[in-house]
Amino acid sequence: MRNTVIFHIDVNSAYLSWEAVYRLQHGDQLDLRTVPSIVGGNQESRHGIVLAKSIPTKKYGIKTGESLFEARLKCKDLIIVPPRYDLYMQASSALHKIFQEYTPQIQRFSVDESFLDFTGTHKLYGENYLEIANVIKDRVKNELGFTVNIGISNNKLLAKVASDFQKPDNIHTLFPWEIKDKMWPLNVGDLFMVGKSTENKLRKLGINTIGDLANTDPDVLKYHLKSHGLLVWNYANGKDNSEVRKSNHIAMKGIGNSTTIHFDVDERATAHKFILSLSEMVGMRLRASENCCKVVSVTIRNNQFHNYSRQNKLSNPIDSTKLIAQTACRLFDEVWRGEPIRKLGVHVSELCHNEYYQVSLFEKDDVNKLKLIDKAVDSIRLKHGSKSIVRSVFIHSDVRPMNGGIGEEDYPMMTSIL
């Protein structure tokens, strides 16, 4: 039997730490990590939420994702700094480079979290995994200036739970024989995949700790929570057999782009412009992944914060920006209830490799011509930036020609590294 060993490595307060390190390196005296501080979005453009927080911020009850308005009420001396996504990409890449020196089996779970599989490396490193973890942790701290937590176990779930134990700059193990002491006393909401809704349901059943969950009859959980009940029951018992998958082997399931608009849109024509600008990025990423899509969907958030959507399966897979935008606009017209719009999104799914692309004889547009145009535009934008070539409809418009994501400027796309 294989002796599986998994590390889960998590950057402590990632965005905030990276911001703090950058500022220290550029002459700032204050280390943001030592004071109540957060990375926060832009309130003027209605992106004002907490993206990351320092550890001293926690005792004020400020939570990631809440509005800056609320965060300020909780702590009046709070330091708020804007995000710098290009910096975070660089930090993430530098971290990944260090990991690669220790094992090729790495799954980048997000910009600041990775699973490392050390199974079968005992001939290289011996069995002393704590020592390897210490070397990695200290190298990151000394060479890159920020700290990580490392969780060690023999599956991904337990490693991930372990890395969430006391922070920062710590290594924890959570092997099966430690579950009862280290994991079962925790609140059930601390378990991976137990969010707010699941936690509420579990508490109504009298399940308050992970241990309570582990010792509940799985049939009861299945009755109340369907398949998700069995999933979290397995997790509570430390059971997980998912593999560390090298990320570039994971097939992308869908590509989406959405944006909260800095004003409420109440005209169809304006909405269509935003949908086109969102489709530009979706189309470009779809083509870059060498895929076509079979499903296009549009999502609307109105000014009452109600979300609704409409999707369509297409008879022919597409990858052209124009066709994606056309479809999305048609769906928008079918579903929009006429109220002021806060946010719009375009999403494509059911991807298939574009070599299987079949041109319908009945399509109105000359698909091959569209393909050539998209290809030319993509290569110009790749070379000279996203603003180098712009659809004329945007010229005398306050709608940006490419919209959504983090693309305030020409930042690399978040997901392109994953």
Add this chain to the structure above:
DNA sequence: TCTGGGGTCCTAGGACCC
């Protein structure tokens, strides 16, 4: 100007077919 953006997976209901 209180409430972002990128994903994955699951479920329920209706249409449709045999």
Add this chain to the structure above:
DNA sequence: TCTGGGGTCCTAGGACCC
């Protein structure tokens, strides 16, 4: 003349993660 019912596909919405 009370009444089928399994299977698949499509769509809308929600829960969860970072």
